[in-house]
Amino acid sequence: MADDEYGAAVDEYLTRAYDGDRLRELLDAGAWHPELAAELAGLGWYSLAVPEDRGGLGAPLSALGAVFVQFGRHLVVGPQLENVLVPALLADERVAAVVETGVPVAVVDHGVTEEWAEDLGSVTLTSGRLSGTVHAVRFARQASLLVVIAGAAVCLVDPAAPGVRIDELDSADPGTEFARVVLDEVPADPIPDDDLVARLRSWAMLLLACELSGLAHRSLEHTVEHIGRREQFGRPVGSFQALQHIAADMHMRWTGLHNLCLATLADADEASVSELAIMAATAKAHAAEVAVSVCEDAIQLHGGMGFTTESVVSRHYTRALALRAWYGDQTELRRRIGASLLHETDPRRTT
Amino acid sequence: MESLDAFRARARAWLAEAEPPEVPLDLDSRFTVLRRWQKTLFEAGWVGIAWSREAGGQGLTHSHQLVFVEELVRARAPQPIGLIGLEVVGPSIDRYGSDRQRTELLPRLLAGDDIWCQGFSEPEAGSDLASLRTRAVADGDDLVVSGQKIWTSWAHVAQWCALLVRTDPSVRKQAGISYLLVDMSSPGVTARPIRQMTGDGEFCEVFLDQVRVPRRNLLGAENEGWAIATHTLGSERAGATLRRRVELEVAVDDAISELRGRPETPRVRAALGRCHVAMRVLDAQTRRTTARLVAGTGPTPLDSVDKLVLNDVEQTVLAEIAGLLGPLRAVLGSHPHGLRSQRWVHEHLYSRAASIYGGSAQIQRTIVAERLLGLPRG
Numbered sequence A: 001m002a003d004d005e006y007g008a009a010v011d012e013y014l015t016r017a018y019d020g021d022r023l024r025e026l027l028d029a030g031a032w033h034p035e036l037a038a039e040l041a042g043l044g045w046y047s048l049a050v051p052e053d054r055g056g057l058g059a060p061l062s063a064l065g066a067v068f069v070q071f072g073r074h075l076v077v078g079p080q081l082e083n084v085l086v087p088a089l090l091a092d093e094r095v096a097a098v099v100e101t102g103v104p105v106a107v108v109d110h111g112v113t114e115e116w117a118e119d120l121g122s123v124t125l126t127s128g129r130l131s132g133t134v135h136a137v138r139f140a141r142q143a144s145l146l147v148v149i150a151g152a153a154v155c156l157v158d159p160a161a162p163g164v165r166i167d168e169l170d171s172a173d174p175g176t177e178f179a180r181v182v183l184d185e186v187p188a189d190p191i192p193d194d195d196l197v198a199r200l201r202s203w204a205m206l207l208l209a210c211e212l213s214g215l216a217h218r219s220l221e222h223t224v225e226h227i228g229r230r231e232q233f234g235r236p237v238g239s240f241q242a243l244q245h246i247a248a249d250m251h252m253r254w255t256g257l258h259n260l261c262l263a264t265l266a267d268a269d270e271a272s273v274s275e276l277a278i279m280a281a282t283a284k285a286h287a288a289e290v291a292v293s294v295c296e297d298a299i300q301l302h303g304g305m306g307f308t309t310e311s312v313v314s315r316h317y318t319r320a321l322a323l324r325a326w327y328g329d330q331t332e333l334r335r336r337i338g339a340s341l342l343h344e345t346d347p348r349r350t351t
Numbered sequence B: 001m002e003s004l005d006a007f008r009a010r011a012r013a014w015l016a017e018a019e020p021p022e023v024p025l026d027l028d029s030r031f032t033v034l035r036r037w038q039k040t041l042f043e044a045g046w047v048g049i050a051w052s053r054e055a056g057g058q059g060l061t062h063s064h065q066l067v068f069v070e071e072l073v074r075a076r077a078p079q080p081i082g083l084i085g086l087e088v089v090g091p092s093i094d095r096y097g098s099d100r101q102r103t104e105l106l107p108r109l110l111a112g113d114d115i116w117c118q119g120f121s122e123p124e125a126g127s128d129l130a131s132l133r134t135r136a137v138a139d140g141d142d143l144v145v146s147g148q149k150i151w152t153s154w155a156h157v158a159q160w161c162a163l164l165v166r167t168d169p170s171v172r173k174q175a176g177i178s179y180l181l182v183d184m185s186s187p188g189v190t191a192r193p194i195r196q197m198t199g200d201g202e203f204c205e206v207f208l209d210q211v212r213v214p215r216r217n218l219l220g221a222e223n224e225g226w227a228i229a230t231h232t233l234g235s236e237r238a239g240a241t242l243r244r245r246v247e248l249e250v251a252v253d254d255a256i257s258e259l260r261g262r263p264e265t266p267r268v269r270a271a272l273g274r275c276h277v278a279m280r281v282l283d284a285q286t287r288r289t290t291a292r293l294v295a296g297t298g299p300t301p302l303d304s305v306d307k308l309v310l311n312d313v314e315q316t317v318l319a320e321i322a323g324l325l326g327p328l329r330a331v332l333g334s335h336p337h338g339l340r341s342q343r344w345v346h347e348h349l350y351s352r353a354a355s356i357y358g359g360s361a362q363i364q365r366t367i368v369a370e371r372l373l374g375l376p377r378g
Helices: A003-017 A021-028 A034-042 A061-073 A080-089 A093-101 A196-229 A241-268 A273-307 A312-324 A330-343 B004-018 B027-043 B062-074 B083-096 B099-111 B225-259 B266-295 B302-323 B326-330 B341-351 B361-372
Strands: A105-108 A121-126 A129-138 A145-150 A153-157 A164-169 A178-187 B116-119 B135-139 B142-150 B160-166 B177-183 B189-193 B204-214
Touching: A003 A061, A021 A312, A034 A080, A034 A093, A061 A080, A061 A196, A061 A241, A080 A093, A080 A105, A080 A196, A093 A145, A105 A129, A105 A178, A121 A145, A129 A145, A145 A178, A153 A196, A196 A241, A196 A273, A196 A312, A241 A273, A241 B266, A241 B302, A241 B361, A273 A312, A273 A330, A273 B266, A330 B225, A330 B266, B004 B062, B027 B099, B062 B225, B062 B266, B083 B099, B083 B116, B083 B160, B083 B177, B083 B225, B116 B204, B135 B160, B142 B160, B142 B177, B160 B225, B177 B204, B177 B225, B225 B266, B225 B302, B266 B302, B302 B341, B302 B361, B326 B341
Parallel strands: A105 A145, B116 B160
Antiparallel strands: A121 A129, A129 A178, A145 A153, A164 A178, B135 B142, B142 B204, B160 B177, B189 B204
16 A cells, blocks of 8 residues: 555545544543544554564555644544554564554653753663653553663563552643653563664654644645635635735645655655654654644634634644654754764765 | 766766866956856756757756756856856747747857846836836837846846847737847847845846847747746746755755864754754755656646745755854854855845745745635735
8 A cells, every 4th residue: 555545544534533523522521532542443553554474564664654644634632653653663462452452552751852851850771670750651541551761771561560650640732641650660671672762763753743744734724714714804814915925834834844744754764773863853843843833823814713722723733832842842853953964974965 | 868877977077077167256257257167068068958959959858957957066066157048048949939049049058159138027027027018119120129127137248138028018918028039239238237235246237228129039929928938937947946956955065064073052053953954845845846847847836835945945044054153244254163154144145035036935925825725816
């Protein structure tokens, strides 16, 4: 199946079975919905990039990009990032269960940001035991398994194991539940894979960039529809040049992001671990900036209704704001990219 | 046909031996040097790469042409002086011209013996180009032209001008325009360079006072010049976007080289990071442009999106680099953070023109809003 066919299939299903009243009800009831996770598991969406010899569909990781664009466009809530990515990257029976049930794996990663590292906490692995606290972990309370990152090591931890404490936290992200994870001398065996942390973070970054691109796209679509229909002064407000130029600018910015995501995905499967880290950071840096600004313009062009929760563009905005700095915002990532340009060989010189 | 890889290797090898000239600051010597450079390029077979052999070109493809532009820019070699002729006027003559016009004009255009300028814009006809007022009145076998043109690059040294004139004032404004090929040595033609904020002065204003142009110098039919001009401007855009992309890549590479080995600050890292992101956006955007150019799709509203993205990237990148000059920006010959202030000030100022020339950003936004987004016309 071609990459865009996965996207088209996901889009078709979500348009039919998710958009509209159901989305509104879900959003009002929080971000964790076991029946939705089970439904998506039943559709096989969590096994898309799992290799065939492990019972998956065997799509390349890059095929997930088009799927996350649709997750963003349709504002799909829940642990999609963890449930899609972790089984694809990690061959382990305990991880494989998520593909069938949809009950999430949670990634306990203190390294989602450098800028707020102190606020986020840290985890260390000493003599086979994990200790530390991470103050914001997506879907840890709901998870059947914790994927704990400590330095370059990745360990699988049972949330019910002695020494593990999980505190529920309130969330301002319409699509994510948060918890604090405290580990106190928890025995753990690191998975033998030197590149796993880097690959996990790079792919998370890239898929979040795609999700943000989808969020921006739907905000633009809603806006074009709205200003083409809404009348003031006896004509559609979309005929006024002041609004047309903002809409055109939104389109330009979204197109640039969309094409950047496509180009990055096209090159990603062949990239080395270090190349992918910069490519993904580049896409995420741009997505963080563009998605938020497009959503802000969408609210502006929706007028007062855009500020209410009755209009879905406000939810897209809060979602984009929540994802903006998860695995780095533009400020943090630009510095990281700039430093690598000054010190390493130019990542562009591939030809 | 020669493969792209073999062609690239041949171009790279030739450029390594060619000793491309330094571009002089002084305008007159710049013209002389760059014209000689075009001659050198032409004699080595690097001009008119995608033009047919009948027209004096190399009979290769647009992809070959793009490869050569890339190699030329990466070799830090200047473009030939006659770009307007090569990219804008020449293709129109090749497509719409008579056999006589093609055989008389195109070989000299390619060789750089004739430099062409483009007399389209007028002081009162910029974005609304079709409202142009320069008149051409029939008198025997001649058309007599009077009016004023502006932003006509190299007009003061050019041999020929592609001129849009109004030949029928009685019809809808696009319908009464003709495309004339004017010998710049004709009596009544005066060109005056205009000094720009970059310090350059290749843009000119051109005054036409009762200039007699033989009717055989009409390109295409009388009153059908608008379609040719539209074709001309459309064929200019995709190629220019791709060339500018490579120039910006080289600029960022040069900035990185200049910055390396100096004390590193968060500001320098952030600026370079932002430049890199912007360049990746442009690269991703132009993958589609390349596909359209090679397929010969012709002008589309997607070109307007490309142009907006290019403007944005160009202005972002050069503002970030020039921003690193800080207070030493204004000190000629200074090297803040290792950067050559003179070059970056010049490039930064020039980037401000990007959203004005070739159809302003406002015009492009209106095209995107109405033709791509389908918003109701204002």
